[in-house]
Amino acid sequence: MERLELFTHRLVNPNNLNIILGQSHFIKSIEDIYEVLITTNPDGKFGVAFSEASPPYLLRHEGTDKECEELAVKNLMEIKAGHTFLIFLKNIYPINVLNAIKNLQEVCTIFAATANDLDVVIAETDLGRGIMGVVDGKSVIASENEEDKKKRRELLRQIIGYKF
Numbered sequence: 001m002e003r004l005e006l007f008t009h010r011l012v013n014p015n016n017l018n019i020i021l022g023q024s025h026f027i028k029s030i031e032d033i034y035e036v037l038i039t040t041n042p043d044g045k046f047g048v049a050f051s052e053a054s055p056p057y058l059l060r061h062e063g064t065d066k067e068c069e070e071l072a073v074k075n076l077m078e079i080k081a082g083h084t085f086l087i088f089l090k091n092i093y094p095i096n097v098l099n100a101i102k103n104l105q106e107v108c109t110i111f112a113a114t115a116n117d118l119d120v121v122i123a124e125t126d127l128g129r130g131i132m133g134v135v136d137g138k139s140v141i142a143s144e145n146e147e148d149k150k151k152r153r154e155l156l157r158q159i160i161g162y163k164f
Helices: 029-040 066-079 094-102 146-159
Strands: 005-010 018-024 045-051 059-063 084-090 107-114 118-124 129-136
Touching: 005 066, 018 094, 018 118, 018 129, 029 045, 029 059, 029 084, 029 094, 045 066, 059 066, 066 084, 084 094, 094 107, 107 118, 107 129
Parallel strands: none
Antiparallel strands: 005 118, 018 084, 018 107, 045 059, 045 084, 118 129
């Protein structure tokens, strides 16, 4: 029987930036993700890192923002799960790029797209590490009331501008 250990990594995100965490299977992922981000929002800033699961087992990284790129590298070096990518975003919401990233041929899974605190649940075997899932933010404490609904609708329409 092989060894199996489960543990978590709390994503280091000191400025509560939006992130996208996923799994992809090919070295060109780093360039394809970069192209999606830069063409979707040329004014946005980002950093992306990708963990190779094949020799030479390098952490590939690119970006337009040093802080975002360093955070992606720092976190993936802790997670150490093969074929994993992590994107940190500034002035880009995940909703603006998520479908384009999901449609990349080599992208297998999106685990999270959030600005919340995020725990990554990791499994380690004799072969290596993989992400089992995530814990995204805190647990709910109540059901929204009419005032909460009003605030939600105001946020979407007047503050973010996603609804008319």
